[in-house]
Amino acid sequence: MDLLCAERLADCRLAERDRVIFEDMRVLQNLLDLETVYTPTCNYFGTVQKDIQPFMRKVVSTWMLEVCEEQQCEDQVFPLAVNFLDRFLCICVISRRQLQLVAAVCLLLASKIRQCNSLSVDQLCYYTDHSITPEEIKNWELLVLSKLQWIVTAVTGFDYVDHVLERVDWSKESPLIRRHAHTLVGLCYTEPELIQSRPSLLAAASISAAVRGLNMPSAATALTSVCELTRVDPAAAENVVHHIERVVASETASLQPLPATTSKVSSSASSTGKLISVADETGQPETPTDVQDVYF
Known part of the structure; x- marks a missing residue:
């Protein structure tokens, strides 16, 4: 017997309002009661993490957002991934060269939790300009999960x-x-x-x-x-x-338009370490392995 699906994508739309969820204040109350459990326990800059600065976290989180936008991920994927990243950095000391690797792993985990089709390991390697390998992502996935004690959920904004x-x-x-x-x-x-x-x-x-x-x-x-x-x-x-x-x-x-004579921002680092956001010719979101070495 043939199994056929007559569903047309053009007919798809958002789910209807669920009265059970939105008319019962206990749902909102539970979110408020649980959110502190998943909030990062410390401001890890200069305490837990000696090699990572706030601007580095800004760059890598912006890269995570760009990847989610380009891959049209569900809205909930990005904040959950950042929550994983912050909770991990509160616990485990890493070097700045490992920051993008951890961010990629957190994107992988969040996409598995919050959407039907998760990001692939190969896609994440591509978005890092192959500065990390599939084997590294798989190995670090286990490390991140163990440090989070396999609590792969969170209340987000x-x-x-x-x-x-x-x-x-x-x-x-x-x-x-x-x-x-x-x-x-x-x-x-x-x-x-x-x-x-x-x-x-x-x-x-x-x-x-x-x-x-x-x-x-x-x-x-x-x-x-x-x-x-x-x-x-x-x-x-x-x-x-x-x-x-x-x-x-x-x-x-x-985002104001640059003069017509300016085609691309130089990728050499300045002494101040300030980052300028740019995209390569393919429009691929990039974050450097060492975020002090490249402008964005």
């Missing part, structure tokens, strides 16, 4: 966005708010200053920043209502909102 938006009336004011909030949550996970911030705080600030950025009518009261749902201190959320706005303004300014 993405988990809160839908729960909050389903419980506030003003979420219907703009169809773009969910997408903008997700984008800003992802941005928060690239910031070294926010490593130990609770996911609920990142979500509350990202949603509030999205509301303000879209100039929605409820911009004045959105922060208060979001903080009430997520049990977040409004002052702390306001500080993160300002941080997000500064980063967005900086990123927007850096």
